[in-house]
Amino acid sequence: MTRFLSTLILTGACASLVLSCGGGDSGVSAAAKAKGEEIFATVCSTCHGKSGLGDGPGAAALDPKPRNYTDKEWQASVTDQHIKDIIVQGGAAMGLSTGMPAHPQFANDPEALDGLVWKVRSFAR
Numbered sequence: 001m002t003r004f005l006s007t008l009i010l011t012g013a014c015a016s017l018v019l020s021c022g023g024g025d026s027g028v029s030a031a032a033k034a035k036g037e038e039i040f041a042t043v044c045s046t047c048h049g050k051s052g053l054g055d056g057p058g059a060a061a062l063d064p065k066p067r068n069y070t071d072k073e074w075q076a077s078v079t080d081q082h083i084k085d086i087i088v089q090g091g092a093a094m095g096l097s098t099g100m101p102a103h104p105q106f107a108n109d110p111e112a113l114d115g116l117v118w119k120v121r122s123f124a125r
């Protein structure tokens with residue numbers, strides 16, 4: 001009986017731990033995810049589109065077009081660090097188009113960068 005009870009308590013503790021860690025789908029905190037959502041909606045979706053297809057209103061005049069985030073092959077080809085670098089430094093610094101602006105305001109904000117990587121990755125999940 002004691003054993004049964006402690007198993008029960010342990011199971012409950014684990015379940016609430018997973019929930020408080022954001023559903024256990026990644027190591028990204030709930031606060032970082034919220035930040036990523038907000039920045040993406042206000043800054044990035046202008047070009048990248050709300051669905052990450054690269055079809056935001058600001059993309060019409062761009063050539064090349066912003067990356068289609070739902071492309072799983074592209075997702076597999078880039079590291080999280082590459083995504084963070086291009087967000088902060090912009091396309092030109094990474095040998096890509098100047099159409100992707102630099103965002104130096106996030107250079108010292110790891111929570112924002114983790115949230116943005118999580119958001120960018122979420123379109124292909």
Ligand code: HEC
Nearest residue numbers: 043044047062064065066067083091096097099100101116
């Ligand atoms: C003014 C339009 C514009 C805005 C705003 C913008 N981007 Fe981009 N982004 C682009 C374009 C254009 C490309 C394609 C560059 C290329 O392929 O040469 C791109 C490419 C990217 C890539 C792919 C890099 C690669 O290796 O293919 C990532 C990741 C990215 N942007 C993230 C973001 C995030 C996150 C934000 C918001 C903080 C953002 N961008 C804001 C236009 C924009």
